[in-house]
Amino acid sequence: MTLDSILASLFPDGHDVRIDKGVILGSAMLRSGTTALVIGVADRTAIGVDEAIRLSGYVLQSLDRESGPILVLVDSDSQRMSKRDELLGLNEFLSHLAKVLICADMNGRPTVGLLYGHSAAGALLATGLATRVLVGLPGADPAVMDLPSMAKVTKLSIETLQEKAKSTPVFAPGLSNLARMGAVHLIWNGAAPLADQLEALLADMPEVLDRRDALGKERGGRLKAADIAERVRDLALQAR
Numbered sequence: 001m002t003l004d005s006i007l008a009s010l011f012p013d014g015h016d017v018r019i020d021k022g023v024i025l026g027s028a029m030l031r032s033g034t035t036a037l038v039i040g041v042a043d044r045t046a047i048g049v050d051e052a053i054r055l056s057g058y059v060l061q062s063l064d065r066e067s068g069p070i071l072v073l074v075d076s077d078s079q080r081m082s083k084r085d086e087l088l089g090l091n092e093f094l095s096h097l098a099k100v101l102i103c104a105d106m107n108g109r110p111t112v113g114l115l116y117g118h119s120a121a122g123a124l125l126a127t128g129l130a131t132r133v134l135v136g137l138p139g140a141d142p143a144v145m146d147l148p149s150m151a152k153v154t155k156l157s158i159e160t161l162q163e164k165a166k167s168t169p170v171f172a173p174g175l176s177n178l179a180r181m182g183a184v185h186l187i188w189n190g191a192a193p194l195a196d197q198l199e200a201l202l203a204d205m206p207e208v209l210d211r212r213d214a215l216g217k218e219r220g221g222r223l224k225a226a227d228i229a230e231r232v233r234d235l236a237l238q239a240r
Contacts, residue, residue: 001137001190003042003075006116009194010071019043023054024073027066031199037062037109040073040127047123048080052093055127056100069110069202072101074128075117094122098130105132110205112198115140115175115184133185133208135201136175142184143173169221180221182212 007017017026017038022045026038039055105111113128115136120143128134151158165172169180178184188197213229216222
């Protein structure tokens with residue numbers, strides 16, 4: 001699906017979403033009558049300091065004057081790995097963007113990530129994975145780390161990693177693997193109206209907490225995280 005068709009299906013009552021140098025900014029009317037803030041990254045744009053500060057600033061400016069949900073559309077490259085961005089402190093800009101989204105969600109602005117294209121590494125962490133729930137569309141192509149980069153780090157061949165990825169979804173690329181790990185909450189039906197699926201998700205949002213670790217255990221993709229987190233909580237309570 002193209003971004004235009006996605007926006008038309010999400011917001012049949014109209015929107016003013018625009019794309020400026022790969023950055024998505026705007027708002028849209030939901031069927032419930034609520035106005036949603038819409039941000040994100042398009043055209044597989046790498047997220048550098050400029051993109052990160054524009055997105056975080058746009059969200060911060062909306063906090064005092066708006067109250068609706070925030071939708072984060074994601075089709076990005078990884079973070080921009082340029083000397084300029086690194087010297088300016090790209091890691092801080094990305095973490096700032098993630099914290100802004102988390103802060104908005106904790107203060108009554110439910111955040112939903114929609115992965116409709118590619119994303120990887122820090123760009124995925126600071127956008128889709130920083131929202132309360134991340135949903136994907138069929139054909140989306142996320143990766144925590146691509147296999148060539150993983151091969152360099154682990155010193156394993158790409159062929160070996162490809163074989164391991166068939167049975168071990170942790171760090172394996174692909175939408176289905178992120179869903180098995182619990183990182184992707186739902187995979188929407190691209191053939192059905194997206195507006196209906198968004199409204200259904202938002203209606204359940206008060207009941208949806210960050211259950212990524214529990215979902216990963218239920219789906220067999222991340223078997224230890226939930227138990228370890230629970231053990232840490234128990235030890236912290238005992239130490240009080």
